[in-house]
Amino acid sequence: MAELAVDGGHDTIVAAVDWGGTWIRVAAVSGGRILRKDRRAKPSSLAEQYATVADMVLRTTSHLAQPPTAVGVGLAGVVQEGVVGTAHNLGFTDGTDIAAALRPHLPLPVYLLNDVQAQALGVAARWPHGTTAVLTMGTGVGGAVIKDGSLDPGLGGAGDFGHVVIDVDGPRCGCGGTGCLEVLVSGRTLAEAATALAEAGSSPLLAERARSGRALHAGDLQDAAQEGDSRAAEILDRSAIALSAGLRTIVATHDPHRIVLAGARLTPDTWFGRAVRTRWDLIRPHWARTELHHVVEDEDAALLGAASYALSKFTAAQSGS
Numbered sequence: 595m596a597e598l599a600v601d602g603g604h605d606t607i608v609a610a611v612d613w614g615g616t617w618i619r620v621a622a623v624s625g626g627r628i629l630r631k632d633r634r635a636k637p638s639s640l641a642e643q644y645a646t647v648a649d650m651v652l653r654t655t656s657h658l659a660q661p662p663t664a665v666g667v668g669l670a671g672v673v674q675e676g677v678v679g680t681a682h683n684l685g686f687t688d689g690t691d692i693a694a695a696l697r698p699h700l701p702l703p704v705y706l707l708n709d710v711q712a713q714a715l716g717v718a719a720r721w722p723h724g725t726t727a728v729l730t731m732g733t734g735v736g737g738a739v740i741k742d743g744s745l746d747p748g749l750g751g752a753g754d755f756g757h758v759v760i761d762v763d764g765p766r767c768g769c770g771g772t773g774c775l776e777v778l779v780s781g782r783t784l785a786e787a788a789t790a791l792a793e794a795g796s797s798p799l800l801a802e803r804a805r806s807g808r809a810l811h812a813g814d815l816q817d818a819a820q821e822g823d824s825r826a827a828e829i830l831d832r833s834a835i836a837l838s839a840g841l842r843t844i845v846a847t848h849d850p851h852r853i854v855l856a857g858a859r860l861t862p863d864t865w866f867g868r869a870v871r872t873r874w875d876l877i878r879p880h881w882a883r884t885e886l887h888h889v890v891e892d893e894d895a896a897l898l899g900a901a902s903y904a905l906s907k908f909t910a911a912q913s914g915s
């Protein structure tokens with residue numbers, strides 16, 4: 595695998611695209627730094643999306659010292675061997691070859707990856723050596739495995755830790771399985787738990803916040819636990835046990851040098867972040883030497899990750915490997 599050459603400090607310019615369900619963001623990247631970036635609302639039709647992405651790339655990289663050598667595209671969907679496996683919220687049908695579809699608009703090599711993988715690559719750039727497993731926790735749960743600075747996606751989805759099975763008798767997951775990590779601990783699940791506690795009247799703090807008319811989220815559950823709400827604390831502790839079991843599976847399958855927990859809810863100064871670390875210390879394999887780190891990712895991580903992926907794939911293609 596090629597090194598994470600985008601950090602090499604040379605002048606190669608790569609265009610990065612973060613193609614999400616609401617926004618399309620594009621950046622010109624060189625030496626691991628964003629030179630220029632742009633953001634537009636995602637058009638509804640596919641034809642408009644292709645034209646918009648191409649126009650944004652050309653405008654963002656115009657008037658730079660040199661044209662971009664490649665384009666890295668992080669996409670909200672499953673990507674297998676450079677082709678979209680599933681991306682229904684963007685309107686793509688399975689098997690869409692986006693690089694081929696963009697070619698009439700954009701005469702550059704295009705390399706495609708999942709947007710969470712792009713984000714994880716960007717997050718992991720500070721650990722260029724060894725195996726890094728990144729676990730992201732936002733509305734859903736995802737992740738990626740990065741070896742010596744390069745994404746190791748298997749056929750496409752390796753590192754999608756949201757679908758590690760924790761409880762075979764648990765609730766149904768969107769992937770078709772049951773009891774996946776994502777249905778047990780995601781931001782969406784914790785928000786639903788907070789709403790249920792408020793509606794049942796078993797949490798005064800959550801009930802009061804619900805009366806304000808605002809939709810409750812996972813942070814409200816944390817605040818309730820922090821204030822001494824035993825029901826909220828119990829739900830979060832169960833979630834921490836589930837997440838720790840997921841970390842154990844990551845160690846069993848990858849034995850990485852480090853696991854990076856990415857997400858604001860996982861920082862050590864939050865109730866949930868502390869509970870995860872306490873549970874992990876209790877159940878980690880006695881032989882495990884994997885370090886636990888955390889980052890709060892910024893919106894540039896996905897762009898930097900897409901750029902590094904494109905540059906490593908382009909460099910590998912040039913060298914014939």
Ligand SMILES: [Zn+2]
Binds near residue numbers: 776
């Ligand atoms: Zn699942």
